Amino acid sequence: MGISPSSHETLMSSNKCVCCNRSYWILFEREHFSHGACRWAFRGTYNGDGKHGGSKCVAKVFKAKVARHYNNWVPDLAASEQAQRMAKSFNKEHPTSRPIQFITPLICKMDKIGDHGGFLWIRDEDERYVKKQEWVAVEPFIDGEYKKFNSNSGAVLEWSEALAAFSHYTYNASDRELIVCDLQGVRARNYYSLTDPAICSRDQIYGPTDMGATGISQFFEKHRCTQICKYFAKPEIDNSYIVKGLQPKRSSSYTFELTRVQSTANRDFKNRKTLPAISEF
Incomplete structure (x- = not known):
């Protein structure tokens, strides 16, 4: 994926992955690859000793007008968890050829902000999209259309x-x-x-x-x-x-x-x- 030494870096996630019960920290690129009305999306990699270590992920950052504190992510996390609980019940009660599953994100606090890159004497931190102490959500990168x-x-x-x-x-x-x-x-x-x-x-x-x-x-x-x-x-x-x-x-x-x-x-x-x-x- 080409994550550079000047990429952004998080602390260990505040919650654990639902499939392996491990926490991870994330490196993600400075430039987003997609965005919506409320969030920027960045390519990244999981880091840690769980089974996802080294695999691709997507880091999602709230835009400034929505705020970026931990409490802002709580309703999103609750929605994903509720959706997954209901999907499990639906799959059991009304089985189809394609069971439904929802990804539950990890919530991580930012630790290090990559620099702007470019000339060697330009080493200021790149705070266009995210700052230290803010929180981001992390999900596996989904292969497919x-x-x-x-x-x-x-x-x-x-x-x-x-x-x-x-x-x-x-x-x-x-x-x-x-x-x-x-x-x-x-x-x-x-x-x-x-x-x-x-x-x-x-x-x-x-x-x-x-x-x-x-x-x-x-x-x-x-x-x-x-x-x-x-x-x-x-x-x-x-x-x-x-x-x-x-x-x-x-x-x-x-x-x-x-x-x-x-x-x-x-x-x-x-x-x-x-x-x-x-x-x-």
């Missing part, structure tokens, strides 16, 4: 019967309290390996991609049941309460993009079993 299957605002981008059913399953299994969506990752021959899920919940406790009750409504506005999920619980829509002007986005949506009417609807439907109606007009 990366796809986004659905978004957290109702868009269906790549049809998968199993993943559509899984999102519906999470609403059913949580007693209508949440839905796991924004499903993205690699569809391999024998499994789905997914990363960065969003959870839309009535309590809005799952971070900047938790769009609350209106996010749940938008999913069901576009969802069409499969043979797997046709008997699952379906939401009761309160057609006397219509949130207008909401259109499903292909990319992830964030809480700082919520309209005033969405925020009001989320508060109004926090403790109800019904959901608001959604209109694009």
